[in-house]
Amino acid sequence: MSRQAPAAGTAAAGGALTLEAVAGVELAAATVGLKASGRPDLVLVRLAESSRTSALFTRNAFCAAPVQVARAHLAVSAPRVLLINSGCANAGTGVAGLDDARATCARAGTACQVPGEAVLPFSTGVIGERLGARVPLERLLEQIDRCAGALAPGADAWHAAADAILTTDTYAKGCSVRAALPGGEVTVTGIAKGSGMIRPDMATMLAFVATDADVEQPMLDELLRDATDASFHRITVDGDTSTNDAVTLSATGASGVRVRTPADRDGLRDALVQVFVELAQSIVRDAEGATRFVEIAVDGGRDEAECRSVAFTVAHSPLVKTALFGGDPNWGRILAAVGRAPVDRLDVDRIDIALGELQLVASGQPVPGYDETRAAAIVTQPEIVIHIGLGRGTAGTRVWTSDLSYDYVRINADYRT
Amino acid sequence: MSRQAPAAGTAAAGGALTLEAVAGVELAAATVGLKASGRPDLVLVRLAESSRTSALFTRNAFCAAPVQVARAHLAVSAPRVLLINSGCANAGTGVAGLDDARATCARAGTACQVPGEAVLPFSTGVIGERLGARVPLERLLEQIDRCAGALAPGADAWHAAADAILTTDTYAKGCSVRAALPGGEVTVTGIAKGSGMIRPDMATMLAFVATDADVEQPMLDELLRDATDASFHRITVDGDTSTNDAVTLSATGASGVRVRTPADRDGLRDALVQVFVELAQSIVRDAEGATRFVEIAVDGGRDEAECRSVAFTVAHSPLVKTALFGGDPNWGRILAAVGRAPVDRLDVDRIDIALGELQLVASGQPVPGYDETRAAAIVTQPEIVIHIGLGRGTAGTRVWTSDLSYDYVRINADYRT
Numbered sequence: 143m144s145r146q147a148p149a150a151g152t153a154a155a156g157g158a159l160t161l162e163a164v165a166g167v168e169l170a171a172a173t174v175g176l177k178a179s180g181r182p183d184l185v186l187v188r189l190a191e192s193s194r195t196s197a198l199f200t201r202n203a204f205c206a207a208p209v210q211v212a213r214a215h216l217a218v219s220a221p222r223v224l225l226i227n228s229g230c231a232n233a234g235t236g237v238a239g240l241d242d243a244r245a246t247c248a249r250a251g252t253a254c255q256v257p258g259e260a261v262l263p264f265s266t267g268v269i270g271e272r273l274g275a276r277v278p279l280e281r282l283l284e285q286i287d288r289c290a291g292a293l294a295p296g297a298d299a300w301h302a303a304a305d306a307i308l309t310t311d312t313y314a315k316g317c318s319v320r321a322a323l324p325g326g327e328v329t330v331t332g333i334a335k336g337s338g339m340i341r342p343d344m345a346t347m348l349a350f351v352a353t354d355a356d357v358e359q360p361m362l363d364e365l366l367r368d369a370t371d372a373s374f375h376r377i378t379v380d381g382d383t384s385t386n387d388a389v390t391l392s393a394t395g396a397s398g399v400r401v402r403t404p405a406d407r408d409g410l411r412d413a414l415v416q417v418f419v420e421l422a423q424s425i426v427r428d429a430e431g432a433t434r435f436v437e438i439a440v441d442g443g444r445d446e447a448e449c450r451s452v453a454f455t456v457a458h459s460p461l462v463k464t465a466l467f468g469g470d471p472n473w474g475r476i477l478a479a480v481g482r483a484p485v486d487r488l489d490v491d492r493i494d495i496a497l498g499e500l501q502l503v504a505s506g507q508p509v510p511g512y513d514e515t516r517a518a519a520i521v522t523q524p525e526i527v528i529h530i531g532l533g534r535g536t537a538g539t540r541v542w543t544s545d546l547s548y549d550y551v552r553i554n555a556d557y558r559t
Numbered sequence: 560m561s562r563q564a565p566a567a568g569t570a571a572a573g574g575a576l577t578l579e580a581v582a583g584v585e586l587a588a589a590t591v592g593l594k595a596s597g598r599p600d601l602v603l604v605r606l607a608e609s610s611r612t613s614a615l616f617t618r619n620a621f622c623a624a625p626v627q628v629a630r631a632h633l634a635v636s637a638p639r640v641l642l643i644n645s646g647c648a649n650a651g652t653g654v655a656g657l658d659d660a661r662a663t664c665a666r667a668g669t670a671c672q673v674p675g676e677a678v679l680p681f682s683t684g685v686i687g688e689r690l691g692a693r694v695p696l697e698r699l700l701e702q703i704d705r706c707a708g709a710l711a712p713g714a715d716a717w718h719a720a721a722d723a724i725l726t727t728d729t730y731a732k733g734c735s736v737r738a739a740l741p742g743g744e745v746t747v748t749g750i751a752k753g754s755g756m757i758r759p760d761m762a763t764m765l766a767f768v769a770t771d772a773d774v775e776q777p778m779l780d781e782l783l784r785d786a787t788d789a790s791f792h793r794i795t796v797d798g799d800t801s802t803n804d805a806v807t808l809s810a811t812g813a814s815g816v817r818v819r820t821p822a823d824r825d826g827l828r829d830a831l832v833q834v835f836v837e838l839a840q841s842i843v844r845d846a847e848g849a850t851r852f853v854e855i856a857v858d859g860g861r862d863e864a865e866c867r868s869v870a871f872t873v874a875h876s877p878l879v880k881t882a883l884f885g886g887d888p889n890w891g892r893i894l895a896a897v898g899r900a901p902v903d904r905l906d907v908d909r910i911d912i913a914l915g916e917l918q919l920v921a922s923g924q925p926v927p928g929y930d931e932t933r934a935a936a937i938v939t940q941p942e943i944v945i946h947i948g949l950g951r952g953t954a955g956t957r958v959w960t961s962d963l964s965y966d967y968v969r970i971n972a973d974y975r976t
Binding site for chain 2: 235478485507551552555
């Protein structure tokens with residue numbers, strides 16, 4: 143497989159986004175007034191008739207009204223329209239919130255000449271307020287009509303959509319990859335929003351990825367699970383957390399490239415993983431108040447699950463995260479976090495810890511005379527890798543997180559004020 | 560049972576501590592130089608010959624050298640001496656750290672004319688440095704001798720000990736209760752240190768409680784478990800977290816009051832719970848950077864375990880904690896945290912949430928027109944109670960936590976610098 147490099151700019155802070163159009167996908171954005179900032183806050187995505195879509199949602203018991211409606215619609219209809227609003231999560235809003243979500247789907251269906259059940263709604267923003275309490279619902283419905291009349295297939299429409307789904311994000315997130323599969327070339331483009339993923343309960347993460355490949359539903363479902371597992375599930379944004387988290391993968395088939403063989407499937411999976419990982423990492427890089435991007439690489443485990451358990455325990459430790467913010471190579475806190483990970487019979491005498499290439503702990507004990515000045519230099523970099531060896535197997539994993547800063551507290555203490 | 564009110568002042572910030580002596584307990588404090596501040600950092604406690612002691616330790620796989628030594632000593636000998644240092648946790652220090660801990664026990668044993676195995680060592684402070692790397696070990700051993708020569712039974716010695724075990728605490732923590740049991744009056748006095756328990760991995764918590772009651776070992780073990788479960792295990796300072804956490808309960812028997820009957824046992828348990836809860840809450844009140852003391856009361860659960868699971872999920876949520884710091888009655892974040900608690904088949908349509916006496920969520924939905932101004936007034940108080948009703952049973956629990964502030968980040972980002 144001769145897969146190309148990313149066709150487009152990645153979501154580095156401040157960098158301009160360059161996304162590729164996906165045949166069979168049209169988009170439009172509008173401004174309803176759901177955001178206090180007055181920036182665009184509504185996106186309509188129309189998928190070609192042959193399209194298939196797979197979706198994963200939050201596992202939070204309090205899933206938002208749009209998540210409930212989207213799940214119900216997926217069960218009865220192939221999605222043709224994605225309807226996304228930012229500024230209002232429509233979560234914790236009871237029957238009235240469900241009514242609002244259904245009303246927007248019905249309107250989008252009418253406007254796009256598909257059944258209301260073929261529309262999947264997504265919302266992100268403040269929890270506890272229904273759409274119709276934030277703005278007059280009719281104003282939202284009118285903007286849906288307006289979007290339907292403005293749908294466009296080009297890169298500009300993708301860029302507008304990437305902007306309009308943001309909330310407290312500081313930049314738009316997206317990625318495109320062209321992949322030369324044995325069966326032909328396909329394009330994968332995705333956009334995402336996530337306003338701070340230091341912890342898995344940290345507001346909504348949404349991602350919408352589309353390809354012009356022709357993929358049947360079971361394979362599409364499998365590809366979405368695989369790509370999500372390699373990406374969003376490694377930034378602690380896993381499904382059991384926020385009220386609104388959702389990831390969708392749509393395959394329009396408009397390229398005419400049929401993905402049926404293992405070689406085509408693996409090639410598409412590689413391209414999807416590349417896009418998903420880029421989106422996931424860009425969310426961590428934009429985490430609320432983050433000053434450092436941290437990869438936690440665990441190896442030597444008996445299986446991937448225990449490696450992930452150790453990695454997330456370290457990634458969630460506020461003591462580790464504040465030390466990273468302070469530029470303090472405090473391996474003692476890393477060690478203490480590893481020690482409380484829910485892993486059976488961890489042998490402390492086999493644990494290794496390294497910061498970048500500098501080993502700090504070997505076989506459970508500090509390396510005598512390790513260079514603390516060098517460790518401090520490593521830990522004040524904007525990108526840090528923490529290696530943790532468990533010394534009891536051959537499995538490994540990587541997760542991505544950020545530090546915990548004053549600004550994290552400021553942003554979340556002041557969010558509604 | 561006519562139990563008296565607390566015999567002594569509690570550990571409210573800034574309030575002077577007034578502790579009662581416990582017959583059969585002598586204490587002394589000294590300054591070794593383990594703390595950068597130069598404040599007292601060593602405590603020796605000698606227990607009368609008839610004493611029994613029960614202890615609970617951290618469940619962290621990386622338990623510190625003193626914890627390993629204390630466990631080994633408890634297995635072979637009745638404790639007669641507690642040796643506590645602050646400023647250096649002697650954790651993650653390998654064989655050298657064990658050697659240091661054993662050397663201090665041997666010296667304390669010699670000085671107090673008991674076997675070294677009758678000495679239990681406790682350390683708190685910076686992780687990753689052995690005692691002998693922080694100061695010349697001989698200086699520490701000399702101060703042990705000096706303490707042994709200065710042991711005193713009075714309240715002043717308790718106060719000195721309460722001060723000397725502190726690290727980043729902002730005030731000393733202690734509590735005394737006199738209880739009139741059917742079999743006679745006994746005294747319970749405890750001291751504790753904990754420098755920030757916003758999360759369970761938050762440095763060391765130590766507590767040392769003594770009574771002059773005569774209690775046999777099995778009952779003492781049971782009383783320690785019960786009192787710890789009602790107190791320290793509700794501030795998320797449970798044993799599976801830090802490298803050095805320890806709680807001890809010593810019964811000297813010097814009052815001559817034999818606790819053998821259920822009535823005596825229950826009376827003593829009440830007194831112990833009162834002291835333990837006071838110590839636990841005083842740790843939360845002094846949590847690093849805390850500006851609010853928060854009780855999370857969960858009821859309507861099927862069993863206490865699921866109530867505790869919900870309560871801790873809310874108590875650990877940085878989104879809830881930063882909202883509390885910001886004085887924002889953001890029930891949406893509380894709801895989202897409840898929703899991701901690991902509880903089987905939580906029915907969101909039965910959840911109630913109240914701030915103090917003000918109900919915000921009823922049957923899973925926001926109470927229409929609830930008074931947000933009043934909610935904001937409640938949540939800016941220094942003491943807040945969050946009530947969560949699960950609506951599926953009769954079990955309940957309470958846990959105590961704090962908010963997450965700028966100062967939390969500052970203290971933990973700068974700890975070693």
